[in-house]
Amino acid sequence: MVWLVVSGPVAVILASIVTVTLAIRHPDPPLVTRATTDAAPAQAARNHAATGVVPGAKR
Incomplete structure (x- = not known):
């Protein structure tokens, strides 16, 4: 019966x-992400909604 208690831990x-051995021997490569201009309008709209500043507006 003791083996039932000990075998789990x-x-x-x-x-x-x-798991640690696999993580050390075979690390994941870092992801290279670059900002694209495809998301620029969405980012400008998001920033405008969050701050209230119109993008490209001169003060």
Whole structure:
């Protein structure tokens, strides 16, 4: 009966060691995202709605 109590935490510890090993050996590459002009009108409208400043307006 003791093995039922011990096997759960041991399985979790082993799984975490495997996960850390995989994460260290095979890290994900960083995502390269560049701002495109496709979203520029949407961003200007969002900024106008949030701040109340009309984009491109001179004071």
